[in-house]
Amino acid sequence: MTRVTADVTFLRGYNQALVMAVGRTARTFERATVVDATGLTPQAVSKVIARLTADGLIRPAGVRRPGIGKPAVVYELVPDSRYAIGAHVARRTLRLVLVDLAGTVHHSAVSPLPRDFTPEQLLDALAAGIDTMVGVGDLRGRLTGLGIGMIGPLDHANGLVRDAHGLRHWRDVALREIAEKRLGLPVHLDKDVTAGITAEAWRHGATFGDAALIMVESGIGGGFWLGGAAHRGAHTNAGEFGHTVVDLTGPRCVCGRHGCLEIVHQHAAEAGDIAHAARVLAVGVVNLLQTLDLAHVLLAGADLLRHPQTYLSAVTEAVQADARRADWLSTRVALSGLGADVIAAGAAMQILDQHYGIPELA
Amino acid sequence: MTRVTADVTFLRGYNQALVMAVGRTARTFERATVVDATGLTPQAVSKVIARLTADGLIRPAGVRRPGIGKPAVVYELVPDSRYAIGAHVARRTLRLVLVDLAGTVHHSAVSPLPRDFTPEQLLDALAAGIDTMVGVGDLRGRLTGLGIGMIGPLDHANGLVRDAHGLRHWRDVALREIAEKRLGLPVHLDKDVTAGITAEAWRHGATFGDAALIMVESGIGGGFWLGGAAHRGAHTNAGEFGHTVVDLTGPRCVCGRHGCLEIVHQHAAEAGDIAHAARVLAVGVVNLLQTLDLAHVLLAGADLLRHPQTYLSAVTEAVQADARRADWLSTRVALSGLGADVIAAGAAMQILDQHYGIPELA
DNA sequence: AAAATTTAGCAACAGCGTTGCGTAATAGGG
DNA sequence: CCCTATTACGCAACGCTGTTGCTAAATTTT
Numbered sequence: 001m002t003r004v005t006a007d008v009t010f011l012r013g014y015n016q017a018l019v020m021a022v023g024r025t026a027r028t029f030e031r032a033t034v035v036d037a038t039g040l041t042p043q044a045v046s047k048v049i050a051r052l053t054a055d056g057l058i059r060p061a062g063v064r065r066p067g068i069g070k071p072a073v074v075y076e077l078v079p080d081s082r083y084a085i086g087a088h089v090a091r092r093t094l095r096l097v098l099v100d101l102a103g104t105v106h107h108s109a110v111s112p113l114p115r116d117f118t119p120e121q122l123l124d125a126l127a128a129g130i131d132t133m134v135g136v137g138d139l140r141g142r143l144t145g146l147g148i149g150m151i152g153p154l155d156h157a158n159g160l161v162r163d164a165h166g167l168r169h170w171r172d173v174a175l176r177e178i179a180e181k182r183l184g185l186p187v188h189l190d191k192d193v194t195a196g197i198t199a200e201a202w203r204h205g206a207t208f209g210d211a212a213l214i215m216v217e218s219g220i221g222g223g224f225w226l227g228g229a230a231h232r233g234a235h236t237n238a239g240e241f242g243h244t245v246v247d248l249t250g251p252r253c254v255c256g257r258h259g260c261l262e263i264v265h266q267h268a269a270e271a272g273d274i275a276h277a278a279r280v281l282a283v284g285v286v287n288l289l290q291t292l293d294l295a296h297v298l299l300a301g302a303d304l305l306r307h308p309q310t311y312l313s314a315v316t317e318a319v320q321a322d323a324r325r326a327d328w329l330s331t332r333v334a335l336s337g338l339g340a341d342v343i344a345a346g347a348a349m350q351i352l353d354q355h356y357g358i359p360e361l362a
Numbered sequence: 363m364t365r366v367t368a369d370v371t372f373l374r375g376y377n378q379a380l381v382m383a384v385g386r387t388a389r390t391f392e393r394a395t396v397v398d399a400t401g402l403t404p405q406a407v408s409k410v411i412a413r414l415t416a417d418g419l420i421r422p423a424g425v426r427r428p429g430i431g432k433p434a435v436v437y438e439l440v441p442d443s444r445y446a447i448g449a450h451v452a453r454r455t456l457r458l459v460l461v462d463l464a465g466t467v468h469h470s471a472v473s474p475l476p477r478d479f480t481p482e483q484l485l486d487a488l489a490a491g492i493d494t495m496v497g498v499g500d501l502r503g504r505l506t507g508l509g510i511g512m513i514g515p516l517d518h519a520n521g522l523v524r525d526a527h528g529l530r531h532w533r534d535v536a537l538r539e540i541a542e543k544r545l546g547l548p549v550h551l552d553k554d555v556t557a558g559i560t561a562e563a564w565r566h567g568a569t570f571g572d573a574a575l576i577m578v579e580s581g582i583g584g585g586f587w588l589g590g591a592a593h594r595g596a597h598t599n600a601g602e603f604g605h606t607v608v609d610l611t612g613p614r615c616v617c618g619r620h621g622c623l624e625i626v627h628q629h630a631a632e633a634g635d636i637a638h639a640a641r642v643l644a645v646g647v648v649n650l651l652q653t654l655d656l657a658h659v660l661l662a663g664a665d666l667l668r669h670p671q672t673y674l675s676a677v678t679e680a681v682q683a684d685a686r687r688a689d690w691l692s693t694r695v696a697l698s699g700l701g702a703d704v705i706a707a708g709a710a711m712q713i714l715d716q717h718y719g720i721p722e723l724a
Numbered sequence: 725a726a727a728a729t730t731t732a733g734c735a736a737c738a739g740c741g742t743t744g745c746g747t748a749a750t751a752g753g754g
Numbered sequence: 755c756c757c758t759a760t761t762a763c764g765c766a767a768c769g770c771t772g773t774t775g776c777t778a779a780a781t782t783t784t
Contacts (some may be wrong), residue, residue, distance in 0.1 A: 069730025233655020293595020316592035431761025
């Protein structure tokens with residue numbers, strides 16, 4: 001990690017992002033709310049609010065009469081002031097969503113992709129889908145960009161697909177570059193699970209703690225939110241959670257090792273014993289908690305969402321059994337609130353996050 | 363995580379810390395070195411260097427003649443300008459080290475602790491040990507504080523030991539508070555493994571990537587350095603890496619689950635098959651890599667250091683076998699450079715880090 | 725109508741990194 | 755010997771940030 005210089009423009013973006021996070025989390029807010037949440041002085045908050053109002057990102061929404069004294073001005077986010085498009089590129093399908101500044105999903109559309117599709121074919125599908133969405137909403141000037149979430153390995157920093165599992169035509173493809181050229185939009189490329197966890201963090205706001213998004217969908221992956229930012233690892237390859245060994249004497253996995261969580265889970269699921277499969281996944285989740293100590297665990301993925309309650313209760317029970325020895329070890333387990341849209345929506349939010357989220361110094 | 367306001371004093375501390383990191387990493391440096399490393403303008407670096415020189419933290423150390431033109435002033439860190447003491451509290455021993463600003467360990471001393479020692483007994487031992495060390499070096503005014511690394515669970519933010527495993531008298535002890543009162547020094551309390559990984563990160567400087575420190579010593583733990591900071595998790599409880607299940611059908615562990623890494627490793631070690639034990643640990647390490655994608659893995663702990671080469675080669679081989687499919691997946695495996703001092707030294711560096719390291723916004 | 729209370733914001737300020745430009749120190753060429 | 759090119763350094767002015775001190779506005783209570 002190469003650290004980068006900090007100048008006053010960083011402060012501007014940082015504190016502005018704090019205020020935006022408040023606006024996204026609370027439906028309405030006022031100056032005092034932000035003062036409490038950020039520790040800034042009221043005067044400083046006034047300046048930030050003035051800037052955001054001038055940009056059209058927030059607006060006054062009435063007043064609150066405090067019983068006595070001058071009424072406080074109430075503000076709210078202007079959700080339709082900015083939009084972003086998110087794409088979830090899977091092996092056979094492309095899902096596109098339109099997300100506004102508040103994180104609300106406005107449109108969601110799935111289209112098939114050819115078997116072993118090429119970069120060209122993906123770009124054609126993206127261009128067509130985006131045209132449709134932009135036309136519907138008339139988003140001229142309000143479209144921030146396109147986020148793409150897809151399977152790895154890839155290089156998020158350089159927008160490069162290294163070698164997408166199971167896709168022959170995707171070795172060292174500079175997807176961000178060619179997509180930006182073709183579509184005329186800022187593009188952000190990331191792993192699917194990382195996009196997914198960003199969606200949850202974006203919706204929960206600045207107080208969201210360490211968390212993981214567990215994806216069960218043609219494989220098992222994990223997206224991580226640690227210390228207030230997405231964790232991608234040293235080579236953007238974090239999240240291969242399905243390929244952690246949970247059974248040393250278990251069956252051989254495609255990755256070459258024995259008893260990976262993914263293969264053990266798959267065998268149970270193929271045998272029709274979903275409850276057992278869910279308990280296997282739960283073991284893996286508790287492993288994560290032991291290692292990382294998370295505040296939230298979110299469950300998602302097409303295969304998991306076919307039996308949501310089975311998985312939810314298996315994981316919840318395992319987590320509670322593990323935490324029983326200490327009352328302060330609280331971890332909330334939940335299904336992802338965005339359902340099948342979580343990856344695409346998260347990819348869109350990553351673009352919004354680049355502009356209106358906490359700027360990174362690292 | 364509650365984010366905190368950023369004002370101009372943050373910039374000061376942040377950029378100052380970047381320069382200090384350069385000074386710690388490189389034996390000598392000059393203005394242009396810092397400009398390249400940080401992206402600051404030369405003028406800004408001059409101001410920072412002037413401040414640090416005035417504080418006695420760095421000093422001029424000659425000039426470099428660039429062949430043509432005015433010679434460049436060469437600077438160096440002043441290692442003995444600041445010191446910190448680090449304590450590693452284990453179940454039966456207390457290790458104290460004296461560390462200077464460069465991260466060099468000057469003194470190291472181990473003393474026994476009574477079985478089931480009380481907080482009072484620990485404080486007595488700390489006070490005695492610190493008196494000896496301070497007397498030797500005459501550190502008046504240069505001692506930054508005391509760092510304590512110990513087993514959890516504990517609450518790092520509030521300096522509270524919740525319930526140290528295997529120590530009866532350590533339930534909800536406000537160790538930081540009582541130690542600061544008794545010793546008259548700033549005190550930082552953290553989990554042993556977190557202190558350990560801080561030691562490695564502090565010595566490597568600001569470019570140190572995502573990393574884990576694997577400790578094998580009456581149990582197996584892991585300390586994590588992710589995204590430029592120590593990862594402690596939602597309740598300062600991250601790192602219970604030994605209690606991740608690697609063998610679903612394995613023996614029952616003290617934690618109640620079956621086939622934890624720790625119990626499987628222990629059975630192999632007790633059977634005398636260290637090579638097998640090392641391979642078991644290596645499976646766990648690769649699990650971590652799959653999940654977190656780390657740039658460095660560091661091995662430490664008394665039990666591991668009895669067979670350093672066995673463990674090092676087992677882990678190295680496993681990591682390489684796993685990374686074989688992709689040349690860009692490079693992870694360096696090494697023994698911790700500080701040996702048995704790593705926890706205590708890291709605890710000391712955490713105190714130094716609070717003053718001279720990258721300030722945290724989160 | 726006056727007092728108390730709460731909120732809002734103008735104006736001056738201190739401190740940060742940046743920019744513009746002049747100065748110091750060295751080597752090489754005419 | 756002098757001039758020029760080169761490299762490093764730093765003063766001074768600047769723009770920007772959040773902070774501080776203080777005044778004004780809007781409302782309820784007395």
